[in-house]
Amino acid sequence: MDTIVSIRDVVKEYSLGKVVVPALRGVNLEVKKGEFISIAGPSGSGKTTLLNLIGCVDTATRGLVSVTGQDTAQLSESALTRLRLNTIGFIFQSFNLVSVLTVYQNVEFPLLLQRKLNGAQRKERVTQLLTQVGLLDHAKHRPNELSGGQRQRVAIARALVADPQIVLADEPTANLDSATGAAIIDLMKELNHTKGTTFIFSTHDHRVMQHAQSVVRLADGLISGRETAAQAVAHSLGVEQAKAS
Amino acid sequence: MTGFLSELALLFHIARRNLFTTFINFIIGLIILVGTCGQVAGSSLLSTLTSSMSKSVIGSAAGHLQVYNDASEDELAIYGQMGGQDPSLEPITDFPEVKKQLAADPNVKNIVPQGIGGGLITSGNTVDITLAKLRDLYRARDEKTPSTEGKRLTAEGYAEQIASVKEHIRQIVKVIHADAAKADALRDAKTVDPSEQEHLVTAASDAFWADFDKHPYDSLEFLENYIAPQAGDADMLYLRYLGTDLEAFQKAFDRMYLKEGQMVPTGKRGLLLPTYYYEENLKLKCARKLDKIKEQLANSRRTIATDEELKRWLKENQQQTREIVLQLDGIKTKTATTALQGFLKSDEKDLNGLLAKFFDMNDQNFHERYDFFYAQIVPLLELYRVRVGDTMTFKAYTKGGSVQAVNVRVYGTFEFKGLEQSPLAGAMALMDLMSFRDLYGYMSKDKLNEIQALKAAAPSKGLNRETAEDELFGQGGSVVNESVTSTIDEKQELSGTTAKKRGATLDENTYSQADFEAGVVLNVAVLLKNEHDLEATQARLSKMSTPNTHFRVVTWQKAAGVLGDFVYYARVGLSSAMSIIFVIAMIVISVAMIMATIARTATIGTMRAIGAQRTFIISMVLAETSALALFFGSLGAAIGSALILFIGNKGIPATTPEQYFFFAGPRFLPVLEPMHVISAFFIILAISALSTVLPAIIATRVSPLRAMQTDE
Numbered sequence A: 001m002d003t004i005v006s007i008r009d010v011v012k013e014y015s016l017g018k019v020v021v022p023a024l025r026g027v028n029l030e031v032k033k034g035e036f037i038s039i040a041g042p043s044g045s046g047k048t049t050l051l052n053l054i055g056c057v058d059t060a061t062r063g064l065v066s067v068t069g070q071d072t073a074q075l076s077e078s079a080l081t082r083l084r085l086n087t088i089g090f091i092f093q094s095f096n097l098v099s100v101l102t103v104y105q106n107v108e109f110p111l112l113l114q115r116k117l118n119g120a121q122r123k124e125r126v127t128q129l130l131t132q133v134g135l136l137d138h139a140k141h142r143p144n145e146l147s148g149g150q151r152q153r154v155a156i157a158r159a160l161v162a163d164p165q166i167v168l169a170d171e172p173t174a175n176l177d178s179a180t181g182a183a184i185i186d187l188m189k190e191l192n193h194t195k196g197t198t199f200i201f202s203t204h205d206h207r208v209m210q211h212a213q214s215v216v217r218l219a220d221g222l223i224s225g226r227e228t229a230a231q232a233v234a235h236s237l238g239v240e241q242a243k244a245s
Numbered sequence B: 001m002t003g004f005l006s007e008l009a010l011l012f013h014i015a016r017r018n019l020f021t022t023f024i025n026f027i028i029g030l031i032i033l034v035g036t037c038g039q040v041a042g043s044s045l046l047s048t049l050t051s052s053m054s055k056s057v058i059g060s061a062a063g064h065l066q067v068y069n070d071a072s073e074d075e076l077a078i079y080g081q082m083g084g085q086d087p088s089l090e091p092i093t094d095f096p097e098v099k100k101q102l103a104a105d106p107n108v109k110n111i112v113p114q115g116i117g118g119g120l121i122t123s124g125n126t127v128d129i130t131l132a133k134l135r136d137l138y139r140a141r142d143e144k145t146p147s148t149e150g151k152r153l154t155a156e157g158y159a160e161q162i163a164s165v166k167e168h169i170r171q172i173v174k175v176i177h178a179d180a181a182k183a184d185a186l187r188d189a190k191t192v193d194p195s196e197q198e199h200l201v202t203a204a205s206d207a208f209w210a211d212f213d214k215h216p217y218d219s220l221e222f223l224e225n226y227i228a229p230q231a232g233d234a235d236m237l238y239l240r241y242l243g244t245d246l247e248a249f250q251k252a253f254d255r256m257y258l259k260e261g262q263m264v265p266t267g268k269r270g271l272l273l274p275t276y277y278y279e280e281n282l283k284l285k286c287a288r289k290l291d292k293i294k295e296q297l298a299n300s301r302r303t304i305a306t307d308e309e310l311k312r313w314l315k316e317n318q319q320q321t322r323e324i325v326l327q328l329d330g331i332k333t334k335t336a337t338t339a340l341q342g343f344l345k346s347d348e349k350d351l352n353g354l355l356a357k358f359f360d361m362n363d364q365n366f367h368e369r370y371d372f373f374y375a376q377i378v379p380l381l382e383l384y385r386v387r388v389g390d391t392m393t394f395k396a397y398t399k400g401g402s403v404q405a406v407n408v409r410v411y412g413t414f415e416f417k418g419l420e421q422s423p424l425a426g427a428m429a430l431m432d433l434m435s436f437r438d439l440y441g442y443m444s445k446d447k448l449n450e451i452q453a454l455k456a457a458a459p460s461k462g463l464n465r466e467t468a469e470d471e472l473f474g475q476g477g478s479v480v481n482e483s484v485t486s487t488i489d490e491k492q493e494l495s496g497t498t499a500k501k502r503g504a505t506l507d508e509n510t511y512s513q514a515d516f517e518a519g520v521v522l523n524v525a526v527l528l529k530n531e532h533d534l535e536a537t538q539a540r541l542s543k544m545s546t547p548n549t550h551f552r553v554v555t556w557q558k559a560a561g562v563l564g565d566f567v568y569y570a571r572v573g574l575s576s577a578m579s580i581i582f583v584i585a586m587i588v589i590s591v592a593m594i595m596a597t598i599a600r601t602a603t604i605g606t607m608r609a610i611g612a613q614r615t616f617i618i619s620m621v622l623a624e625t626s627a628l629a630l631f632f633g634s635l636g637a638a639i640g641s642a643l644i645l646f647i648g649n650k651g652i653p654a655t656t657p658e659q660y661f662f663f664a665g666p667r668f669l670p671v672l673e674p675m676h677v678i679s680a681f682f683i684i685l686a687i688s689a690l691s692t693v694l695p696a697i698i699a700t701r702v703s704p705l706r707a708m709q710t711d712e
């Protein structure tokens, strides 16, 4: 399988005044096309930081971040923006829908930015995506008229409408109850199956983790291991039990 | 392309949705609305004001272009300079040649020679008139000729009339004496001339009146010389005059028409008074005030009960009954007293008291009293201080600084059609050019020689501005004063009694076309066939000037001097007011948009993360202010336009003389032009675009990382 994301010896440091906070301290990671992987780790371990680097919304302090074969450090600001628009889809923890736009308009938004499809083609595509997430009859609604789960499904439709190669999701279920969260992960998994889109999502919820093909474990800015979902669940359950006892 | 259009549609959709979501947008909208409304209304008011002013200025004096000597020290200012004095102009000495040159231009319709100046008029005060009447009665009695009024009386008739007029004069002397005593109490004792006081005491004494008939002419002379001057100051009035070829003027300024009297006959010296000035300054003051109150009650919603100004006018009438009482002799005083007693059902004996009671008017009785006043009181009075047919004495500074006095006969009153109420158009009297030249001080060689000879014969005090001023203002009554000055100098030659006599003979003089053409003019009004070609014609005419004519051509607006400046300052005032509003609008819009941007960083960050370029974000901010400007700007422009159309339909009635002045008529009717709306619109769009710069910069700085931060 082709490598779609390649991270090598990546260091990310935030400087807070004179203090330098290391968020990632030499991370190496390869993600293959069509993978459905989860990044797990305790709070402050660097999950979000890693996803931001892959998503080209931030740049590494040192090391190589390559997305679809392009070294992101070499790209201009507008080239990075184009890369985000055409190659990457984002699903956010707080859904991040544009509140003044309808469900339909929110989903159509990336297509308008792409300027590739005409009105009829856009309509077909948006309708298709809304059907897939089961919200076609809510097309004219505003985000604030929807439940959290519905909002996140709109966000998924938006992330996938431009047919990206990679979808990044930072704790997509954190703001949802567990049943709804599970449904969202199911939906993502289904889309991963049908379209072969690469999914990278972060979570510290082991019930979410178990749906992943593999789990990358982050601790203190370093990758401590890459496990199968079952191993990961066992691992985190073990941690929980250890804590409990 | 379709993508671009849909993106644009999306931008405007977002903008439109955002428009009403925040209260601050409403504030911005309100400012934009007020700004556009103000700009539309202000610019149309101003342009209407300019055009009504231009109507007044062009139609009543200036014409479209004015031509004057390029060597002039000052710029031409038809309505006077800032301080009120007239500009110093070098005269045009060869008007026929200038006229010939100007007439060559195809767009020139009329050429009118002019000369403008201002002088004081002494219209003969009540004392003068009454004394003249008494002298006339004595003369008629002694010489057995009919009096000036054409009456021949019996001996008893004369005795009765003389007694009545004498009683009238005695009453006047009493009033002056009382006034002088009051004034002296207020003044520094040193400044009081003791001889004036003595004369008054003499004139008020019973002995003086007991002996009056023993030597009536000496007694009259005493009163004329020492008492009349003490009552005189109030009767000096300033009047601007335009000396011109009256026939050419009437032809060129075709709005002009005669209200009363007749045109000055060709080749005669004479004066036409503007009706507005005539009513305002020469009419009996209390009658004028009653007229004005009546007009206000009819034309505006003002009432005496609620309006302070109308109340003040009535109060002034109550306090200024003297001008009526002074005019009435014994017989007429009795008539007026009886009439007022009957009308007011009062047994008050004093006429002053009765008049004060009479003028204490209110909304209920005003009209009845107004009619009574004109029917019963006015016939006993001289309603105007100068009547058509009278001769007026003008006193003015000549160019050399001396004082010149000229007597001119009033042939009639005039006004300009459509400008009847414009104080601007009604402020200048029209005068024949020859009289103007005398006042201006232009001298022929002969006259200069004559003065040189006089100077050589008697040692002269020399001339300076101060003594001339004394002559003008120091002794208001000096025209009728048989002066005691014994030295002969040109000052005396040109003013005072001597000048009056010379003026009197001048009045009868006719002049020839040759005299007329030989003299100077100060400026030349040019009226055009096509007034829209103003600047081009001005340029063409300017080029015609030769070293020998050496003239300068200016537009009416420039020639209007202070008034032209007024238009200029009004424009500056409006644009600075608008600039302030727009600067405030700009700051508020900027700040508000910055706040809106900051509030929306999460959304902007999300859009950037999803793949929106910085240009898209800029467009979004721009679209929002544009939508704001378009929406509220249109609303403001519509309100402003509606306001102007509404006012234009009804008109704002002018209620004060100042308003007549600015409105150039009784009503102000602003006109809306599409240009006013379009320009206001563009200004507001530009302002909005400018105020977007800062928020747009801030918006582009929002990092896509902001999308990842959860709002804790």
Ligand SMILES: Nc1ncnc2c1ncn2[C@@H]1O[C@H](COP(=O)(O)OP(=O)(O)OP(=O)(O)O)[C@@H](O)[C@H]1O
Pocket: A014, A015, A016, A021, A022, A023, A041, A042, A043, A044, A045, A046, A047, A048, A049, A050
């Ligand atoms: N903008 C920033 N400035 C300074 N330090 C930061 C910044 N963002 C993250 N960090 C630090 O970097 C480290 C990694 O943070 P990161 O947000 O990647 O962790 P995380 O695994 O996503 O945690 P969580 O589960 O709480 O979301 C933390 O110590 C954090 O304090």
Ligand SMILES: [Mg+2]
Pocket: A047, A048, A049, A170
């Ligand atoms: Mg995180």
